[in-house]
Amino acid sequence: MENEAVRLLAVRKHYGQVAALDGVDLSFPRGGFTAVMGPSGSGKSTFLHCAAGLDRPTSGSVHLDGQDLAELSETRLTKLRRDRIGFVFQAFNLLPALTVAQNVELPLRLAGRRVNSKHVTRMLAHVGLAERRRRLPGELSGGQQQRVAIARALVTRPAVLFADEPTGALDTRTAAEILALLRESVRSGLTVVMVTHDPVAAAHADRVVFLADGRVAGELTGPTPGVVAERMTHLGAWAGTAAVGA
Structure with missing residues (x-):
């Protein structure tokens, strides 16, 4: 597992009688860029929460940066998330009263x-x-605010960056710039795991993993937007309507 930044083994997550994840086996190599996609209700958000140590699976194991998360106390898990994991979300979550640098x-x-x-x-x-370090978030565009969020996620030198729809609130050109920035970070050795619904965004990754009904429904290397979109169309028909929101 030394070349794997994240590894999920037989991970299940149940909410009452509903299985949001149903036996997921996945690994994410160090220095790789993986997009995770699936229809609404496929378990994408639950996957991200379990993989990043934000939620504990009902069964199975998650290894992150060589650590079995099940063996960690809440205190040690919090420290691991703080030191070794970066998060970027669709909402930038910047504090408006603090400058960019702060x-x-x-x-x-x-x-x-x-x-x-x-x-x-x-x-x-x-x-x-760098030239906007003293600006407040409200003085920046949406794309610039997302860049600040990425810098904030990278400042601790994390092993893995989890991105949840990082371009969902951005226009097409700005989204492309953010994805290129993530790609550049991967070339520097960072591992990026990105949940997205956008085939164009997914095509910036090395591979795409597809989820449907809480299970792995295939993957694609060297993705293109057209092939990803076609695969998603078939997944939507196969998965039908699920009870758990993604």
Whole structure:
């Protein structure tokens, strides 16, 4: 497992009588960019929550950065998430009263770690916002705010970045810029796992994993938007309507 950043083994997650995940086996290589797709109700969000240690599976195991999450106490799990996992969501979740630089520094301060201003500046330069470090989020465009969120996610040097619909609130051109930024981060050795409904976004990944009814329903390497869209069309027909929201 040394070359795997994340590994799910026979993961099941039940909410009452409903199986949101039903025996998922997946691995995500270090330095890889994987998109996770599926129809509404396929279990995408539940997968992300279990893989990132935000929720514990009903059964099965999740290994992240060499650690079996089931063996960790809540305190150690919180520390692992804080130190080794980055999160980017559709909502930028920036604090409006803090400057761009202060938002990026926040994970370090919450962890009680020393803030290296040069490292923060490097992260902002990486996302193309070094000159806007003193601006407030409200003074930035949506795409720029998402860039700040990415810098904030990367500042702790995580092993894995989980992205949940990171381009969902952005226009096409800005979305392409954000995806190119994630791709560039992967080339630097980061592992990215991205949940998306957009075939164009998924085509920026190395591979696409498809979920349907809480199960792995296939995967695709070297994806193109057309092939991804066609596969999604078939998945929607196969999965039908599920009871669990994705």
